Amino acid sequence: MSEQARRRPPKPYRRPQKDPVRILAFEALRAVDERDAYANLVLPPLLKKAREQGDFDGRDAALATELVYGTLRRQGTYDAIVSACVDRPLREVDPPVLDVLSLGAHQLLGTRIPTHAAVSASVELARVVLGDGRAKFVNAVLRKISRHDLDTWVEQVAPPYEDDAEDHLAVVHSHPRWVVSALWDALGGGRAGIEDLLEADNERPEVTLVARPGRATTEELTGEDTLPGRWSPYAVRMAEGGEPGAIEAVKEGRAGVQDEGSQLVAIALANAPLEGRDERWLDGCAGPGGKAALLAALAAERGAALLASEKQPHRARLVERALAGNPGPYQVIAADGTRPPWLPGSFDRVLMDVPCSGLGALRRRPEARWRRRPEDLDGFAPLQRGLLREALSAVRVGGVVGYATCSPHLAETRIVVEDVLKGRGGPAVEAEWIDVRPLMAGVPALGEGPDVQLWPHLHGTDAMYLALLRRTA
Numbered sequence: 001m002s003e004q005a006r007r008r009p010p011k012p013y014r015r016p017q018k019d020p021v022r023i024l025a026f027e028a029l030r031a032v033d034e035r036d037a038y039a040n041l042v043l044p045p046l047l048k049k050a051r052e053q054g055d056f057d058g059r060d061a062a063l064a065t066e067l068v069y070g071t072l073r074r075q076g077t078y079d080a081i082v083s084a085c086v087d088r089p090l091r092e093v094d095p096p097v098l099d100v101l102s103l104g105a106h107q108l109l110g111t112r113i114p115t116h117a118a119v120s121a122s123v124e125l126a127r128v129v130l131g132d133g134r135a136k137f138v139n140a141v142l143r144k145i146s147r148h149d150l151d152t153w154v155e156q157v158a159p160p161y162e163d164d165a166e167d168h169l170a171v172v173h174s175h176p177r178w179v180v181s182a183l184w185d186a187l188g189g190g191r192a193g194i195e196d197l198l199e200a201d202n203e204r205p206e207v208t209l210v211a212r213p214g215r216a217t218t219e220e221l222t223g224e225d226t227l228p229g230r231w232s233p234y235a236v237r238m239a240e241g242g243e244p245g246a247i248e249a250v251k252e253g254r255a256g257v258q259d260e261g262s263q264l265v266a267i268a269l270a271n272a273p274l275e276g277r278d279e280r281w282l283d284g285c286a287g288p289g290g291k292a293a294l295l296a297a298l299a300a301e302r303g304a305a306l307l308a309s310e311k312q313p314h315r316a317r318l319v320e321r322a323l324a325g326n327p328g329p330y331q332v333i334a335a336d337g338t339r340p341p342w343l344p345g346s347f348d349r350v351l352m353d354v355p356c357s358g359l360g361a362l363r364r365r366p367e368a369r370w371r372r373r374p375e376d377l378d379g380f381a382p383l384q385r386g387l388l389r390e391a392l393s394a395v396r397v398g399g400v401v402g403y404a405t406c407s408p409h410l411a412e413t414r415i416v417v418e419d420v421l422k423g424r425g426g427p428a429v430e431a432e433w434i435d436v437r438p439l440m441a442g443v444p445a446l447g448e449g450p451d452v453q454l455w456p457h458l459h460g461t462d463a464m465y466l467a468l469l470r471r472t473a
Contacts, residue, residue, distance in 0.1 A: 016127035261461030287315030289322030300328025360463030
């Protein structure tokens with residue numbers, strides 16, 4: 001080193017530049033990781049606070065949302081890529097560091113942000129939230145990642161399909177291997193179908209609105225950036241996103257946000273052929289209230305009354321809010337559907353949308369795929385069977401029960417219904433299947449029946465399952 005270089009004063013320390021968008025995205029990921037929070041619950045209040053502080057405009061909010069959801073949807077793929085670029089097992093990388101690396105990987109591989117901007121912004125974020133020392137590590141890893149595009153990385157880190165099809169799909173499409181296996185079993189068919197399904201799970205879902213009949217019309221919800229629903233006569237799709245809460249009918253509770261698959265479940269139960277009276281309906285697992293609100297509106301048109309029951313008091317309050325203003329008679333109670341306060345045979349129609357793994361809504365809650373474990377299904381199984389038995393007890397002879405789940409896993413759908421009807425694990429129930437398919441007229445690819453499984457890649461809905469049963473004795 002020359003004498004001149006030795007005498008040159010050190011460069012002054014440069015403070016890291018705070019980027020509100022990326023700091024917010026990092027905070028959201030930390031909440032998901034540390035508190036097992038859901039991004040769709042964490043992100044809105046963070047965005048609202050940022051807007052109130054004047055830090056954000058609409059484009060900032062859109063970028064923050066894309067960074068959070070994009071990172072969560074592709075977490076498995078990014079983990080595999082990061083793992084190939086570090087010199088230690090991934091479990092030994094501090095979780096906050098891994099979150100910054102995942103955010104950086106998504107900007108490099110999953111967005112159109114230029115490479116130099118993605119790296120420099122991520123390093124600045126690391127300096128702010130991690131410190132200068134770990135920011136150097138982040139810089140080194142992201143520069144390795146930036147050498148290839150996503151397709152090239154996937155070719156390197158995913159095993160060949162011919163050697164291990166499920167593991168290949170798990171890495172390429174960012175799903176746990178056991179989820180890939182379960183979805184493939186439920187879907188059937190070859191490689192193309194399962195790849196389409198897994199890819200649909202990684203797409204941002206449209207916001208779908210429901211115009212509650214008798215209270216709002218689809219015309220009220222229609223605007224420049226909306227499209228008609230695909231299947232439900234009450235649905236309107238917000239194709240370009242937007243803010244549902246700004247719509248007057250939504251503000252007033254006459255309309256709401258509800259996936260079209262969820263709408264189809266309620267409509268099919270309401271339209272199922274019934275023998276005899278049609279006066280009392282029950283939603284036995286009503287929280288948070290979307291299906292209950294649609295059922296209450298449909299019931300009111302016929303002069304029927306809805307009882308909406310929800311075990312958790314805070315969720316029962318959400319149901320009350322969803323049903324407020326319904327013109328027909330209804331009641332909301334906090335009650336356990338496996339130990340119900342109502343008498344057997346009290347109802348003409350019963351919906352039991354049971355607690356489940358939620359594997360049918362991975363588009364909306366991408367982090368759920370990493371939290372669930374195969375053993376979780378064992379915990380749901382007794383509850384699902386118990387709720388279905390009580391639903392069949394609650395309906396009168398000739399009445400109809402709808403068993404629904406937001407999961408396509410066979411252990412939560414048809415197997416549950418067959419076990420209850422055949423008396424496995426409890427007394428057999430005298431009931432017959434009703435073919436759901438004619439009650440979803442115009443909806444394609446509904447399978448062989450009599451039950452129906454909806455799919456994101458085929459129907460643009462969550463993967464809702466519905467079986468309809470008529471009590472015969």
